[in-house]
Amino acid sequence: MDENEVTLDDIDRGILHQLQQDARNNTTREIGEAVGVSAGTVRNRLEKLEEANVIRSYLPEINYERAGYQLVMLFTCTAAEPDDSIAADLLEIHGVVSVRKLLAGTENYHVTVVGSNTDEIATVANAVRNCGLEVVRSDVMDTEHQQPFNHFGREISQPDI
Structure with missing residues (x-):
């Protein structure tokens, strides 16, 4: 294992799955309910994932054409x-x-x-x-289709929020 690599457990993967589904509207309470931990645990895990550079940013998906950039x-x-x-x-x-x-x-x-x-x-x-x-x-470019990497905790999370 690379010395900079982080070992993710099921809770981390479940949190990442929930963030990939909707990072803006999922509260720490809702994420915690989905992965079976408290909101405080989610906040602590998010902080550690950010510090370890696993989570690098929270970027919106922008429709450039609607924003005036055809x-x-x-x-x-x-x-x-x-x-x-x-x-x-x-x-x-x-x-x-x-x-x-x-x-x-x-x-x-x-x-x-x-x-x-x-x-x-x-x-x-x-x-x-x-x-x-x-x-x-x-x-x-006409269209770009993306999806979350589905190996981050889909099976750990309860039905998507």
Whole structure:
């Protein structure tokens, strides 16, 4: 086991499952009822999971089109010398919403960008290039479907809240 890896028990997995279902509206009391512990235990476990960097953030899922950003683009990029600082620089660019650094291959970054028009997207593409990346391909995203990782305590939790 990696020295930074955290061992999760059934309660931790149940809490993570409940958060993935709805982190905003599930109270610690409701999560506790679902996994069979008190609200105080849930708060303590959440604090430990956050400190251990198991839970890194609580981000909303945004419908960019409804928010006025009709274009969501996926840039596939190549960096001659991949570095973690590149991702940090990319995230500072207005319009960049996510960066994935890949371990293998020459196309080693996926950058998701939002904009209200093609001029905004072109501005972001130029800023990405200024960070030292070559934009190999740009694709307009239609829809993205995600689901929670279902191995975090679905069987531990009582019926979903």
